[in-house]
Each structure stands twice: as structure tokens, then as C-alpha cells.
Amino acid sequence: MYVFDSTLRDGTQGEGVSFTVKDKVKIVKILDKLGIDYIEGGNPGSNPKDTEFFEEMRNVRLKNSKLVAFGSTRRPHIKAKDDANVEAILNAETDVVAIFGKSWDFHVTHVLRTTCEENLEMIKDTIAYLKANGKEVVFDAEHFFDGYKANPEYAMAALRAAEDAGADWLVLCDTNGGTFPSDVGKITRLVKDTFSTPIGIHCHDDGGMAVANSIAAVEEGATQVQGTINGYGERCGNANLSIIVPNLQIKMGKSCVPEKRMKSLTSVSRYVDEIANLQPVDSMPYVGNSAFAHKGGMHIDAILKEPISFEHIEPVLVGNERRILMSEVAGRSTVLRKIQRIDPSITKDCPETHMIIDELKQLEYEGYQFEGAEGSFELMIMRILGEEIEFFDVKSFKVFSEDHWSGDYSASAIVKLEVDGVDEITAAEGDGPVNALDLALRKALEVFYPQLKAMKLTDYKVRVLDATKTTASMVRVHIESADGKRMWGTVGVSTNIIEASWIALVDSIEYYLYHEKEWKELDRKMRENNNQNNNNSLLNIAKSAKG
Helix, strand or coil: CEEEECCCCCHHHCCCCCCCHHHHHHHHHHHHHHCCCEEEEECCCCCHHHHHHHHHHCCCCCCCCEEEEEEECCCCCCCHHHCHHHHHHHHCCCCEEEEEEECCHHHHHHCCCCCHHHHHHHHHHHHHHHHHCCCEEEEEEECHHHHHHHCHHHHHHHHHHHHHCCCCEEEEEECCCCCCHHHHHHHHHHHHHHCCCCEEEEEECCCCCHHHHHHHHHHCCCCEEEEEHHHCCCCCCECEHHHHHHHHHHHCCCCCCCHHHHHHHHHHHHHHHHHHCCCCCCCCCCCCCCCCEECCHHHHHHHHHCHHHCCCCCHHHHCCCCEECCCCCCCHHHHHHHHHHHCCCCCCCCHHHHHHHHHHHHHHHHCCCCCCCHHHHHHHHHHHCCCCCCCCEEEEEEEEECCCCCCCCCEEEEEEEEECCEEEEEEEEECCHHHHHHHHHHHHHCCCCHHHHHCEEEEEEEEECCHHHHHHCCEEEEEEEECCCCEEEEEEEECCHHHHHHHHHHHHHHHHHHHHHHHHHHHHHHHHHHHHHHHHHHHHHHHHHHC
């Protein structure tokens, strides 16, 4: 299989998706490392940003991928060599170009406002001109499936014009995204049996079937599949390569990317989301945070015995991981495993186990949710078990919000706390009350715990739990934190958003301080093991050389 990525061109047509030139270069590099065959970089004839991007890419050497410049067939009634957009494609200096042309007669007469005969000439002339200039040409037959259903003879004539002109690929496009998989499969097979040029598939997701349509086309002979990372694209998006690639490679045995690179698929998906400044979709198959998350007690019990019982693949194959979610339906055995990580002597019949489960159910009834907030859940267990986790005692805090929002800071906070009998009072300004509290608390604690400089907040979410009470509603605040190597979540609930934020914030810091020594020891052991493995490898090399 040949994978053709259009994230940087078709993907940017999605609402809320925009990349700078530097962003696009970063994404090209990560896709090249993943092993994508074709990376469509943009339309150099349409905007200055894409022109600058292709200029920048002349200085970037790709190891696995071919960079593709995109554009349309020439305009009606001129020669391809005289068309400015066609010339801009050549000036991009890519080895591969993708050209779209009309294959639905309705679009030819009502959108292009030209004759069907002239449109065929536009396809022939443009592709022949690009081939004469030494380019590999991918022909995207726009609206092919709708065109075929309306006028099959003309849709096939458009493909014949492209093949006769020397196109290297004939790509069938479901541009409106409304075709069913059964029709895509049937029509793709007919095209495959009619033409000798390799066939590709390009689907949009307006009917929610872009992935299924792409798979159906591959089953019927398409050997190039187009799409975007995470399904970015106009309207409802394009076919999602983050789903298509593992389906083809893991389920159907069709090689798409090097096997060792498949394990980086999840990190690539999240990296592109981060560059796009978009929140990852937790429920996305294969790469989503919830793709291998288990919550129901019976499911968890089964998955811990036999993972195949509720997982269609091993999460590690795509670089994801299994998550056991803490909730009131998780089951006693799941909660017990969490408890035994802290105190292995606790059994399911111990009163502490019942106390923790009862507390979990009560807290969730009050609005707490420990999915993704395992840090707060673990701290709750330790408090009930009497573990010493209080590294500081907050005496008081005050928050002041300013009424001039145009300044650098909109709030300030004062925090007074005690550590081992020593008081510390600090103040800080921030972008809002929560940020000011965070900065003031850290400023005070770093006097005693300088290691906190390594920790930072990476996400902050607020959820209103009962909107009918309007501004008096209970809110749940979820905070995600990281130290550069690990991530953990904490949660707070209150009718006071500042108090809820404070609870989650304090939990996050206490969790980090409690586990910091444990994490350092784990890192030390890993380094020792790596050093030992390296020494053993050197010893084996020396023995081989001596032999």
C-alpha cells in the first residue's frame, strides 16, 4: 500500500485548523519519520504561505517520503504552459505533483462553465505538460463517484484522458463524502478492471463513512489511500489515516509504514494535534486516550485476565496504552489493585477496602470523577490508610481580581503556608485568579522543595455539573500535570471555582512530592540497567573480535 497524506493541504481546510510554515515543516519531518509515502504540502499557486513552504522545503532532505505539490488542471481555452497556477506547481520543484480535474459533467458545465470536451482537453494537456517536465503525476478525479452515478461514460472518459496523457495514478475521489462503501467497492473494482494505471482512493467523511469507504476501495484493488492525520479536513473532515493505516497494516496485512514505526502512530497523532492547537479526540480508535480505557467492573476483570476479551489489538502495537479507569462501577478487584500498590497487605475483605469504595461512591455522587485523575484517587486512598502525605500546611490564601483587564495581569494572590514549623508568605500576579494562586503557591513551596521547578501544569478544564443553578452551580476542575517524563491528573469539586481549582492544584503538588523519590529511584535503576546492557554488548563485541 502507498499512503498519501494531505494533512498540510486538505487538512488545513478544516474549521479551526491552521499551520505556519514552520509548523508545516515540523509535520513533514514527523510524517517522513513515520514512513508515509507521499506528503502533499499545499497549493503553491494559491497563497504566499504555500509558496514559502515549498521554498523552505528545498533545504530539507526527506528519507522516506516524497513531497507533493498540488493544483488544478489548466484553465479553459489556454495552454498548460501559459497557466500561472500550473507554472507555480513546477516552480515548487517537487518530484511529484497532484492535479485535480473534474469527472462529473454537472461540475464541468455548471461550475467550470465550459464544455465536456474542453474539460477532457484540460486534463490531457495539463498532465502531458507536467510529464514532459519530468514529474510523477497523481490525478485526482474530483467528484468521481457522484459523476459516475450521474454519467458513467463521462466519468470514465475523464480517467481515460488522464491515463492517455501519462498519469502515474488515477485517484477516485468521493469529494462530497456521501457515497456508501458498497458503491465505492463496486465502482472501484470496475475501474480497476478497466485501466492499467494504479488506482488510489480519496474520501471525505460527510456520511461518516470515509474510513469504511477507503477500506472498501482497497479491498477492490486500490493501492494508494489518501487521507489526513486525525481526519482533519473541510466540513466533516477527510478519511482518517490514524485509523486507516493500522486497519490496513495490522488487520489486513497490507504494509503501509515500516513495522517498527507503527508504534509511534499515537505519538504522531497527538503531536499533530498539539501543533494544530487542537484537543485530541479521546474516543478516536487506535490512538485516542480512551481507545483502550476500561471502566466497567466485569470488563476490567476480564481484561486483566485475558486482554483479548475486550481489546481488538494490543495497545502497544500503535504506541498506545491500556488504562483502567477509577469509578463507582469499576469493581472491588480493580480498586483493590490500586490499594495494594500502596499497602500490599490489604485484602478485599479488609474494612479499609470497604471504606475506600464507599468514599469513592460518595465522592462521585458529589460530582468528583476520577477518570484521568488517578492522582487524586491515589491520595484519597493514602489518606484513608493513614499515610503521611502532607508536605505543607496552608494557613491562608487571598485572591484579588482587578477590574482593568487590559493590563499584563488581571489578578494577584497571597499565600501563607508552613513547612516543618517554618512559615512562608508569598505573593504573585497572574492571568486570572487560578494562575495567580498557582504561581504564589509554587513560589512559597520552592523555598522548601526546589524540585518543584521541574513540574508544570499542562491542562486545566472546568465542567459545570448542574447548569440549572447558573452561576451557583457545582463545578469540577480537572488539572493535568507533568514533570517532563510523566503525566498525572487531579480533580477538585466545589460551588466555588477557585476552591475547586485549589483542591486539584494542591493534590497535584502533593502527588508529585510523594512520588518524586520513587520516580528518581526508578530512573536510577533504569539507567543502571541500560549501562549494564551497554557493558554486556561491548563485552560481547570484544569477545567476537577476539574470536
